[in-house]
Amino acid sequence: AQKVTQAQTEISVVEKEDVTLDCVYETRDTTYYLFWYKQPPSGELVFLIRRNSFDEQNEISGRYSWNFQKSTSSFNFTITASQVVDSAVYFCALSEAIIETDKLIFGTGTRLQVFP
C-alpha cells in the first residue's frame, strides 16, 4: 500500500532561519512520482515540484531545495532563509504508477509559521 508520512505537524521559525520539512513515503512500485504542494492561508494549492523515482538528484530553486533519497524513502524540502511569505501548509504527495489514473496520495501536511 502507498502511504506518505509527514511527521511534523507544525513548525515555527523566525525569519531568515533555515527549515526542513520531512516527508517519508511507502510504495511497492518501482516507478513513482513525488510532489510538494504549498497551501498558503488563502487556501489554494500551489504546485512546487515533481520528482520521479529514477532521478535522485537534488534540486534547488531559489531558496527552495529538495533532497530525494530512495535508500531512506524520503523526499525532504528545505527552505533557506525563510520569509514570512513562506508561512503555509506544505503537503508531500506520492503518485502511484498506475498510468490511467496517477492518483495522488497526500501526507497530512506540515504547517510552517515564519515569524518576523
Added chain:
Amino acid sequence: NAGVTQTPKFRVLKTGQSMTLLCAQDMNHEYMYWYRQDPGMGLRLIHYSVGEGTTAKGEVPDGYNVSRLKKQNFLLGLESAAPSQTSVYFCASRPGQGFNEQYFGPGTRLTVT
C-alpha cells in the same frame, strides 16, 4: 485562461439537503479529480474521471456522486448531506497520461449543520 474554477466558494447546508459542486477547467485536460480536505487528514480522493463520460471511485466515495458529461466540467453531488461531509472540497485536473502534476481549483468550503 482561468485554469480550474469551482462554484460555489462557500455553502451552508442543513442535514438531508442536496447540492452540486461544479468544477470547470479550460485547459482541455483529460483527467479530473475531486478531493476533500479535513483537518489533520490531508487531502483524500473522492472520485475521479479519466475522460468525458467516465467516472471512478476514489478513497472516500460514499455519500457522493459525480458526473462528467462534458470534458471541461466535473460535477460532485451530495444527495443527502450529513455533518460528516463538512469539509473543504478541491477539484483538480491534469492533461492526460503521464506523470504530470495536478492543477487545483481554489476550493469550496461546505458546512453541513
